[in-house]
Amino acid sequence: MTQTDLSAPNAVTSPAVGPNSASSPDHQNHALKFCLVTQVLSGDCVVIQPLSQAGPQPERTLMFSNVTAPRMERRPNPGAIVSDSKDEPYAWEAREFVRRKVIGQMVAYSVEHSVAATPNRDYGVIYVGKTRDSENLTHSLITEGLVEVRKTGVRPSPILSALTVLEEQAKSAGKGKWNPDSLLDHVRDVKWSVDPIRQFVETRKGKRFNAIVENVRDGCTLRILLLPDFYYITLSITGIKTPVFQYDAISGTQTPEPLADEAKVYVEKRLLHREVQVVIEGVSGNQVMGSVFHPIKGNIAPYMLEDGIARINWSLQSVSSSKEAYIASENKAKTQMKGIWVNYEQSAFPILRQESREFQAVVVEINSADTITVLQGEKEQKIKFSSLRGPRLEDNKDRGKNFRPLYQIPCMYEAREFLRSKLIGERVTVSVDYVQPANEQFPEATCCTVTINGQNIAEQLVAKGLATVVKHRRDDDQRSRAYENLLHAENEAMKERIGVHSATKPVLRVADICGDIKLARNFYTGLTKGKSAAVVEHVAAAGRFRLYVKSAPCVLSFLLASIDAPKPERQINSQALPADPLGDEARKFSRWSLLQRDVSIKVEAMDRVGNFIGWLFTKDNVNFNVKLVKEGLATVSDNLSERHEYFNEITSAEKEAKESAKNLWALPGFQKSAQQTEEEVEVLDMDSSSERRINLIGAVVTEVGDNLKFYVQHTQDGPKVELLMSRLQENISKMIPATLAAIKPGEIVACKFSLDNQWYRAKVEKKVAPNQYQVYYIDYGNREKVYLNDICQLPGEFSLSSFPPNCHEYLLAFVKSPPRDDLKQDAREYFAHEILNKTFNLNFEYKIGGASAVSLFTTDEVDVGLTLVRNGKLLVQPRKEPKFKSVLEKYHAAELQAKTSRLNIWCYGDITEDPIGL
DSSP states (O other), X not given: OOXXXXXXXXXXXXXXXXTXXXXXXXXXXXXXXXXXXXXXXXXXXXEEEEEETTXXXXXXXXXXXXXXXXXXXXXXXXXXXXXXXXXXXXXXXXXXXXXXXXXXOEEEEEEEEEOTTSTTEEXXXXXXXXXXXXXXXXXHHHHTTOSEEOOTTOOOOXXXXXXXXXXXXXXXXXXXXXXXXXXXXXXXXOBOOXXXXXHHHHTTTTOEEEEEEEEEEETTXXXXXXXXXXXXXXXXXXXXXXXOEEEETTTTEEEEOXXXXXXXXXXXXXXXXXXXXXXXXXXXXXXXXXXXXXXXXXXXXXXXXXXXXXXXXXXXXXXXXXXXXXXXXXHHHHHHTOGXXXXXXXXXXXXXXXXXXXXXXXXXXXXETTEEEXXXXXXXXXXXXXXXXXXXXXXXXXXXXXXXXXXXSTTHHHHHHHHHHHHTTOEEEEEEEEEEOOOSSSOOEEXXXXXXXXXXXXXXXXXXXXXXXXXXXXXXXXXXXXXXXXXXXXXXXXXXXXXXXXXXXXXXXXXXXXXXXXXXXXXXXXXXXXXXEEEEEEEEETTEEEEEETTTTEEEEEEETTEEOOOOSEEETTEEEOOOTTHHHHHHHHHHHXXXXXXXXXXXXXXXXXXXXXXXXXXXXXXXHHHHHHTTSOXXXXXXXXXXXXXXXXXXXXXXXXXXXXXXXXXXXXXXXXXXXXXXXXXXXXXXXXXXXXXXXXXXXXXXXSTTEEEEEEGGGHHHHHHHHHHHHHTGGGOOXXXXXXXXXXXXXXXXXXXXXXXXXXXXXXXXXXXXXXXXXXXXXXXXXXXXXXXXXXXXXXXXXXXOOOOEEEXXXXXXXXXXXXXXXXXXXXXXXXXXXXXXXXXXXXXXXXXXXXXXXXTTOOBHHHHHHHTTSOEEOOOOOGGGHHHHHHHHHHHHHXXXXXXXXXXTSOTTSOXXXX
């Protein structure tokens, strides 16, 4: 198609050539041809597609000979506010007179003259029909007073005289432009642009307008003239997307996508310069979105979808007519494999998940300014706000060693707090817009529009300047269903210069004192003077939290005082540790009750690594320590004094949970005292008179690991272990062999141990080969690689809720391995030889991370750790607590004795000295 600017047709002018010129014989001497009129540029110029027996030919411009039509207003140059020209009177009427008669019609025409300098332009006459007896369009224009006969530079001739007679008759009748009294009434007031475009759309949204399609940029983008107010707008057809032309800014060329040309021609043949109706439905960027209705066929979009030249896109939600018709038309094209679907397979072009496109959920966590976690039933799901980007750190800024994004990225905390106050614990409507595929940096993300009480949360966030809108490519359909509203909200925020658009972006100064005993001491006194307001930032376990204390301000680790709660599954030193019975359930209860909620805390103590210990109260002043005990998800520690202000309340809650057999109390064989010893919290005690507590528990060592780690079974659990193993062997014949689909990491199964061919309970840790898995025997502490045929599904009667794991993990207290690998391996082997499969008494001393460090004593009360140090196998691990002063003096004396005697690790001297320079 000839790329003529439709808004400036008068760039084309006719030369002073008439039928009597040397190169122009009479009309009757010119061959009659046929063409299809594709565009009408003005009252004396059209674009035609010549027809021949070989089919349609390339388009050409045809100027009407011997006449001049009034000039139409030209589109302003880029940057200009108004056009430098206006319509001449009756210019619009002349163009419309021709357009209504011939656009889209097959007509006869004759060429009277051509100019070599413009090879695609001819001069001639159009007959509105198929013969010379049909209406001569030039005569009709003159008769209606819409064009003027050219007199300058032409020779008199019979044809020119005939045209002049028609013109004189029109003048005498005061037709058209020859009526001086009506000239000003026939000059259009053309609006070439609309600003602000959003306001223009809002006042016309949902309304139907008459219009003319002036230009087709591509299959789904049209230049429209709205009538009768003469507004020129660029309109994107709502709900569909066609292949487009990719513009290369460097070369200035356009490269069509596959079928882009076909889509453009499809629309041009049906709509270009046709009278249509337009329903305005929204705005996207600087384009109006709307539906276009053909005068006979109606809405053009479903036809384009059915013929396979378009596909449904994100803006379908804005379509005011039946969306089902769009979906049905696209499905029909897919089924018939038309156009863009020629190679269609069922899984192609995924934009949305088919399941759960819209659902109700409760918000349980604000992950960031653009990501939240929702709870649907019992399932948590992380979702992103569609087309939204939260505050980011400016490029090239140093993050620093202790960088905390929530507090140190400008506006990140304010965005999180806005979402937290609006959403946490509230039920929202989640509408899935698209699924963002995984890449090397980020996992797959479900992108949604989230509303509460009909309000779009993302739009509110952007309006406050607390997030920005992702600028999608024009051909990117994966965007928010309310994308235009987000852009409008962002524009308003930018005008007001608020939030991330402000010149000044303050950041919070927050001290992170988690695990830092020196910093924690500085805050300790202030936090013990009463209740402090806080926000729960993280729930590590049922009774272990990370809090942001607003008054300090600081982030600290907080433990619930005077209770013992089961531990969830966790990672310690890169090793996965299984959950205690109901440990994961207890953590889930605390998480759903407290995460990112406003609370208050009452600090009573601090442990040796800087964890604060105390009582936590919800926004409704509910004592959460008591609540956990009342739910049977924790027990009361024996070290709680009867004179404590919460003693009666929390012990009554425990009694109630026990009598109701709630949770922990419903577990077979549950013993509070045995669990309590393992879960004891070592509180930092600065009193030099404090004494080391001795509470011996019998145990059998079942496995020895690295770094002086070992596993035991408590002797008091012996009968329970024997009963479990006996019943497990008896039920071997009833067990169902495991399948590849059923085995997943974390699954508790039954496995046959390779050394004795007996069956034991085990936890699947990972897959090491196509049919082989690494498992952890939860009742003995050892690990093994097991083939699939040696794994069975564990019957329900042997589950963790019925029989908690009988194996307990400990570290040897007051000692550490030598630094060299060979000596470390030798120490491990010696340690294993001394304790494996033997009975000892253990005494809890302190905790390292989540692991309990204990002393081991033989039945003859010999300290195993002290003996290993005396024999020169291990080093002493210093401790600062005053209560360990006396025992550590013995250990240091034993170490000095081994060093002096040059035993084992000391045989070549002091291995603790720095070897540099030797």
